Amino acid sequence: MLIALTAKNKLGFIDGTCEKPYTTSPKLHQWERCNGFVLSWIMNTVSREIFNGIVYSTDDFSVWKDLRERFNKVNGSRIFSFHREIGCCAQGSFTVSAYYSKLRQFWDEYNSLVTLPSCGCPTSREYVEHNQQQKLLQFLMDLNDSYGAIRSQILMMSPLPTIGHTFSSCYYH
Known part of the structure; x- marks a missing residue:
């Protein structure tokens, strides 16, 4: 709305x-x-x-x-539920695209409940970057073992790539 x-x-x-x-x-x-x-x-x-x-x-x-x-009630149990859903989400029999889309849905719903700071100050930017890194790690954690080599390559990069770049690398793997 x-x-x-x-x-x-x-x-x-x-x-x-x-x-x-x-x-x-x-x-x-x-x-x-x-x-x-x-x-x-x-x-x-x-x-x-x-x-x-x-x-x-x-x-x-x-x-x-x-x-x-x-x-518009944001309470601990709803946030806990989203964390649990994200934590239990694994690729399993899903394609990489379906797995990523499922995670994106959880992340988007969670972000609608919890507002990230957006003032543009260095601390805010660091927090947003940290949040993006958490999403990247969540995505990589539960990829199937067949993506082990690409997961290792991505984790060796400095700085770590964006979640979109990582998805693209896995999608075309």
């Missing part, structure tokens, strides 16, 4: 940065039209049970805030 709202330049309606203009503003009609668009989009996306609780709402910011309070 956030991606679609960003693409439509409507994220400000749910994060509170696009405030409703005064009743005398010539932009009020345009704001109300966009607000209605975002509200209808939210209402058409949620389940029937949730829809019944927001059908009479007129402010998309308050609807989004309510939905976040109810459903």
